[in-house]
Amino acid sequence: MSESTLSSKLFATAKKYIPGGVNSPVRAFRNVGGEPFFVRRAKGCRMWDVDDRALIDYVGTWGPAILGHAPQCVIEAVHNAAKDGVSFGVPNLYEVEMAKLIVEWVPSVEKVRMVNSGTEATMSCVRLARGFTGRDRIVKFDGCYHGHVDALLVAAGSGALTHGQPDSAGIPKSYAALTTVLPYNDVAALEECFAKQGSEIAAVIVESYPANAGLILPQPGYLQKLREITQKHGALLIFDEVMTGFRVAKGGVQEIEKLTPDLTAMGKVIGGGLPVGAFGGRADIMDMLAPDGPVYQAGTLSGNPLALAAGLAQLREMEKRRGWQRLEELGKIMEDAVLDVLKKTGRNYQWYRTGSMFCLFFTEKPVHNLTDAKTSDLDAFRKFFHHCLKKGVYFAPSQFETGFISLAHGTDELAQTAEVMQEALMAL
Numbered sequence: 001m002s003e004s005t006l007s008s009k010l011f012a013t014a015k016k017y018i019p020g021g022v023n024s025p026v027r028a029f030r031n032v033g034g035e036p037f038f039v040r041r042a043k044g045c046r047m048w049d050v051d052d053r054a055l056i057d058y059v060g061t062w063g064p065a066i067l068g069h070a071p072q073c074v075i076e077a078v079h080n081a082a083k084d085g086v087s088f089g090v091p092n093l094y095e096v097e098m099a100k101l102i103v104e105w106v107p108s109v110e111k112v113r114m115v116n117s118g119t120e121a122t123m124s125c126v127r128l129a130r131g132f133t134g135r136d137r138i139v140k141f142d143g144c145y146h147g148h149v150d151a152l153l154v155a156a157g158s159g160a161l162t163h164g165q166p167d168s169a170g171i172p173k174s175y176a177a178l179t180t181v182l183p184y185n186d187v188a189a190l191e192e193c194f195a196k197q198g199s200e201i202a203a204v205i206v207e208s209y210p211a212n213a214g215l216i217l218p219q220p221g222y223l224q225k226l227r228e229i230t231q232k233h234g235a236l237l238i239f240d241e242v243m244t245g246f247r248v249a250k251g252g253v254q255e256i257e258k259l260t261p262d263l264t265a266m267g268k269v270i271g272g273g274l275p276v277g278a279f280g281g282r283a284d285i286m287d288m289l290a291p292d293g294p295v296y297q298a299g300t301l302s303g304n305p306l307a308l309a310a311g312l313a314q315l316r317e318m319e320k321r322r323g324w325q326r327l328e329e330l331g332k333i334m335e336d337a338v339l340d341v342l343k344k345t346g347r348n349y350q351w352y353r354t355g356s357m358f359c360l361f362f363t364e365k366p367v368h369n370l371t372d373a374k375t376s377d378l379d380a381f382r383k384f385f386h387h388c389l390k391k392g393v394y395f396a397p398s399q400f401e402t403g404f405i406s407l408a409h410g411t412d413e414l415a416q417t418a419e420v421m422q423e424a425l426m427a428l
C-alpha cells in the first residue's frame with residue numbers, strides 16, 4: 001500500500017499507540033507482507049476501506065458475519081435492546097431465551113453458560129473438565145486453535161507424545177507440560193497416548209472441523225474414535241465449535257456427525273458480531289460450576305443484553321431463511337467455479353469445503369493435518385492474496401485460515417471472485 005493512503009497513515013499512527021498497530025496479531029498482515037487496510041464501513045458481502053476501495057469479503061469478521069455485514073435484523077435488535085439499558089449485572093430476559101435456544105439447537109447441550117469470547121469458553125471448559133474429573137492433563141491437536149488460553153497455547157514437540165512446549169512467552173513450562181499435543185487424524189498416536197496417559201487425562205479438546213490451520217476435515221471414523229476412547233478412559237470430550245457452531249449446521253458439527261461431546265465451546269456466529277461466547281454440555285458436569293458447585297467461573301458482562309439481542313436476532317433470521325441450506329448451495333456454486341479455475345490454470349492445489357467454509361491450500365498434497373498444511377507454497381499464496389486484494393476480493397491474510405461465504409454473497413459476486421482467482425493464479 002502506498003504511503004499516501006489514509007490506511008497507511010492510520011497504521012503509522014496506530015503503531016505508535018497499539019502494539020504492532022493491531023488489537024489481534026493476524027490483522028497485521030505479517031503472513032502476507034504489506035500493511036493492513038482500515039475499514040470504514042461494511043454491508044452485506046462488502047467492506048469499504050477508508051480510501052473508498054470496495055472489497056468482496058470472505059473473512060466475515062473471522063466467522064461471525066454469517067448473514068453478511070450489518071444485517072438489518074441485528075441492527076434493529078441492538079437498537080431496541082439499547083433503549084432499555086446496555087448492561088444490568090442482574091439476570092435479564094435475553095439470557096433465558098438464548099440458553100433455551102442453544103439447548104434446543106445443539107444436540108449435546110443440556111445446560112449452558114454465556115461468556116464474552118471463544119477464549120473464555122474454551123478456558124472455562126478446561127477448568128470445568130479438570131474440576132469434574134479430578135485430573136490435570138489435557139490433550140489437544142497440532143494446528144487446532146482454541147483462543148489464547150495458557151493450557152491450550154501449546155505446540156507439539158518433535159515426537160507425537162512429547163509434552164507440549166509453550167507456544168508463547170509468558171506461559172510457564174509447567175503449565176504446558178500438562179498438555180499433550182497430538183497430530184490430528186492420527187488414530188495410532190491417539191491410542192498410544194491413551195495407553196500411556198489414559199488415567200491422567202481430564203479431557204480431549206478438539207476443533208471438531210479444524211479451521212485455524214486452513215480447513216481440515218476429519219477422516220471417516222476419526223471423531224467417533226475420539227468419542228469412544230475418551231469414554232473408555234473416563235476423560236471428557238470437548239468440542240470447540242467456536243468456528244463451526246451455528247455455521248456448518250444449526251447444531252454444529254455434532255449435529256452433522258451425530259456425536260455427543262461432553263462439553264461444547266461456542267462463539268463467533270452466536271454473537272451476531274458482538275462479543276459473545278458460550279459453553280455448555282451435560283447437566284451433571286455443568287452443575288459443577290459456581291454457585292452450585294466448586295468450579296469458579298464468572299463475568300461482569302456475561303449475558304450482556306445488547307450482545308445476546310444481536311445473537312438471537314442473527315440465529316432466528318438464519319432459521320427463518322433456512323440459511324444453512326442456502327449456504328450449502330452457495331458453497332457448492334463457489335466450489336464448482338474454483339475447481340473449474342484450477343483445471344483451466346493447470347493447478348493441482350487442494351480445495352476443501354464444508355457448507356460455507358472453504359480453504360484452497362497451495363499444495364498438491366492432500367491435507368489431513370498441520371504437517372500436510374505446511375507443505376503449502378506460502379510465497380505463491382502471498383502473491384495470490386495480494387493480486388485478489390488489488391482486484392477487490394479480500395481473502396484472509398494467511399494460508400492457514402478458513403474462508404467464509406455469507407447469505408449476502410450472491411451468485412454474481414461468486415462468479416466475479418472466480419474470475420479474479422483465475423487471473424491471480426495465471427499471474428503466479
Ligand SMILES: *Cc1c(COP(=O)(O)O)cnc(C)c1O
Binds near residue numbers: 145212240242243
Ligand atoms: C476464534 C476461535 C477461538 C477463540 O475465540 P475468540 O472469540 O477469538 O476468543 C477459539 N476456538 C476456535 C475454534 C476459534 O476459531
